[in-house]
Amino acid sequence: MVLSEKYEMLRKNFRNFAETEFTKEIQDRLDATGEFDEELYAKMAKYGFTGVKIPREYGGQGADTLTYMIMGEEFARVMPVATIYVNTPNSLGAGPILMCxxxxxxxxxxxxxxxxxxxxVFALTEPGAGSDAGSMQTYAVEDGDDYIINGRKCFISGAPFADYAVVYxxxxxxxxxxxxxSMFIVDMKTPGISTGKPEAKMGIGGYPTSDISFDNVRVNKKWLLGPKDKxxxxxxKTLNGGRLGVAAQSLGLAQGCLEEAIKYSKxxxxxxxxICKNQAVSFAIAEMATEIEAxxxxxxxxxxxxxxGVKDNYIKCAMCKYYAAEMANRVAYKALQIFGGYGxxxxxxxxxxxxxxxxxSIYEGTSQVQQMVISGALLH
Structure with a gap:
């Protein structure tokens, strides 16, 4: 695909920021501590990245989805967790509010x-309702001018430091x-809300994830988001855009792995x-590059x-998430194999x-869920 000068300039800006600000020191620290970096987030906000997809009338940049994809790709190429820093406000967090x-x-x-x-943050998943989110147990009952929410959410990225949550x-x-x-915009400082200890995760260190518990939490009816029961x-619809964001994140990480492998093999x-002169290594690099370009x-x-506004775009988004996520794992595996023991x-x-x-291949819908979405659309 040939991109216009506008998008190539945007790519250059995103890449320059990533290569300048996402230092090895920061990456090592976040991976070790798992703590959110407010200073780095403030720098992202300064350049408009935290609101790149939010319309200008609400303080954002009003950029299109392709710009958002390029930003995610370039950030993940250097530091994958940094993409979550900008994905959450632009997609899962702001998305439901922008929609309805x-x-x-x-x-x-x-x-x-x-x-x-x-x-x-986006609070949908529960201990017994992951891929089957419709099985949620969290409930809200009307009481005068309020709703009272009880229940528990889990694996909520950003929960430990969130100010608001879109709660289902x-x-x-x-x-x-x-x-x-139904959906609710909930102030996380509301009495009755507590968050669990941040999970000790395999990767993506630097963006804490935890449970959120709701114990008779009162939320005024004005914070009901969208139609009741719908x-x-x-x-x-929100996850549709979120899945495309994960595909861009996968793409960027894979590109970063390829570049690391090429450099090391030389x-x-x-x-x-x-070792790049060995056919096994050179062919692996060729396969990685081809999959990334696809x-x-x-x-x-x-x-x-x-x-x-293409009809049934959700199918393409599921395909992108499925293919790019699995591709990134294949590329990361081959890249580490090229490094051998040093990897x-x-x-x-x-x-x-x-x-x-x-x-x-797990969050925002596992690869198997994407296969269900794709096959369901084709075989209905």
Whole structure:
């Protein structure tokens, strides 16, 4: 795909920021501590990255989806977790509010989110309702001017430091499955809310993930987001864009792995010559590069189709997420194999990238869920 000068300039800007700000020192620290870096987030906000997809009238940049994809790709090429820093406010956090929020809700929440002053998270998953989110047990009952929420969410990225959460809860427990679910914008400082200890994760260190518990949490009815009992449809639409974001993240990590492998294979000498001269290594690099380019074409096309309002774009997004996530894992594996024993040592960047890649085929819908979406659309 030939990109216009505008997009190539944007890519250059995103890449320059990533290569300048995502230092090895920061990456090592975040991987070791798992703590969120507010200073780095503030720098991202300063350049408008935290609101790149949020419309200008709400303090964002109003950029299109392709710009968003390129940003995610370039950030993940250097530091995959950094992509989550900008994905959450632009996609899962702001997405439901942009889709069906009232003007009052948008004005109250989005400007601070776009400016990086407030953090908002997406609270859908539960201990017994992961891929089958319609089986959620969290519920909300009306009480005067409020709803009272009880339940527990898990694996909520950003929960430990969030200011707001878009919370999904059953408001009609007589309906089965995904029916009868509503959305709420919840202030995380509301009495009755608590977060668990951040999970010790395999990868993506630097963006804490934890449970959120709700014990008789009162939320005023003005913070009901969208139509009552119709929230799950918005969740699916939000995840549609989120899956495309994960595809871009996968693409960027794979590109970074390829570059690391190429560089190392030229420097590493065995049997009197660089290992890149061995056919097994050179062919592996050829396979990696080809798969990456295929994923890039898929992701960019799906992004443009999303902005154009192409019908059934959700199928393309599922395909992108499925292919790019699995591709990133294959590429990370081959890249680490090229490093041999050194790839297993934490001193080398490829070790962390290998661990980071594993989450792509799990979060925002496992690869198997994407296969269900794709096959279901084709065989209905």
């Amino acid at each position: 929020g009232t003007e009052e809700q948008k004005q109250a929440i989005l400007p601070d989110v776009a400016a990086g002053k407030k953090h908002i 809860a059953k408001t009609d427990r007589t309906q089965k499955g995904s029916k009868g679910i 929230g799950f449809q918005t969740a699916l 420097e590493r000498v065995q049997f009197g010559r660089p 994923a890039r074409c898929m992701v960019y096309t799906a992004a443009q189709e999303m902005d154009a 297993y040592i934490k001193e080398y960047k490829i070790e962390r990238m290998y661990r980071d890649a594993r989450i792509f």
